[in-house]
Amino acid sequence: MIEHARPFDLAADRCGPSSSPIIRIASRGLAPLIQIIGLYVFFHGHYSPGGGFQGGVLLAASIILLRMGLGFANTQTVMPSGWTVPLGAVGGLIYIGTGFFAVLCGGNFLDYGVFPMPWLDPPHLHSYGILFIEVGVTLTVMSTLVAIFDHLLDG
Amino acid sequence: MSWLIEVFLFVLMVVSALVALRSRDLLAAAVTLSLFSFMAAVIMASLGAIDVAFTEAVVGAGAVGVFNIVAITLTTRESRD
Numbered sequence: 001m002i003e004h005a006r007p008f009d010l011a012a013d014r015c016g017p018s019s020s021p022i023i024r025i026a027s028r029g030l031a032p033l034i035q036i037i038g039l040y041v042f043f044h045g046h047y048s049p050g051g052g053f054q055g056g057v058l059l060a061a062s063i064i065l066l067r068m069g070l071g072f073a074n075t076q077t078v079m080p081s082g083w084t085v086p087l088g089a090v091g092g093l094i095y096i097g098t099g100f101f102a103v104l105c106g107g108n109f110l111d112y113g114v115f116p117m118p119w120l121d122p123p124h125l126h127s128y129g130i131l132f133i134e135v136g137v138t139l140t141v142m143s144t145l146v147a148i149f150d151h152l153l154d155g
Numbered sequence: 156m157s158w159l160i161e162v163f164l165f166v167l168m169v170v171s172a173l174v175a176l177r178s179r180d181l182l183a184a185a186v187t188l189s190l191f192s193f194m195a196a197v198i199m200a201s202l203g204a205i206d207v208a209f210t211e212a213v214v215g216a217g218a219v220g221v222f223n224i225v226a227i228t229l230t231t232r233e234s235r236d
Contacts, residue, residue, distance in 0.1 A: 049209045050209060053210065054209050054210055054213050058213060060218065064218075064221055145218055149221070149222070152225045152226065152229065
């Protein structure tokens with residue numbers, strides 16, 4: 001078997017920082033841009049292509065880029081590994097909670113028009129309701145993809 | 156003239172899929188698989204399905220490629236079959 005250079009440096013059990021300064025600096029510079037684009041995609045998902053799923057994948061991609069470039073241990077402050085699965089559960093709870101809150105207010109499941117906010121007309125209620133749903137979807141997708149990456153590194 | 160661009164994209168997609176299937180170097184296979192996903196995304200965008208194209212580009216060319224490369228790093232880079 002031919003011995004190739006590794007795509008990125010992997011220590012015995014965890015991913016270490018990359019040996020190339022170009023990769024380290026590029027990942028540090030690119031990750032905030034990807035996060036801004038992810039938030040833009042998430043907030044403009046009502047009117048333009050995008051939404052919670054795509055925004056969540058972009059946010060997860062920025063964190064995975066940091067993990068690959070700067071190493072596993074150095075990026076625990078960005079997104080701790082122990083938080084990924086609980087955050088995914090919180091996202092699912094936000095989704096379910098928004099749906100059953102509408103049921104409690106006397107409507108159908110995920111029926112945003114019956115939310116008890118009389119200062120908002122129904123179109124705004126629908127807009128904010130779908131925003132809550134997208135928050136849940138974004139949290140779940142982002143933290144689940146990062147959790148998949150972390151557990152892959154665990155081997 | 157738009158159909159010429161689409162035929163070019165389709166040919167590039169099929170060629171990248173065949174390269175990903177036939178390649179002995181699994182890192183090259185992962186990269187050409189990402190190219191396949193990206194070409195599928197561009198074809199979907201040219202057909203007018205911007206949302207589907209965006210999802211395909213983000214997931215197929217981004218996340219799945221990264222996971223494939225991590226799997227290669229954890230195992231071996233040479234195909235043995």
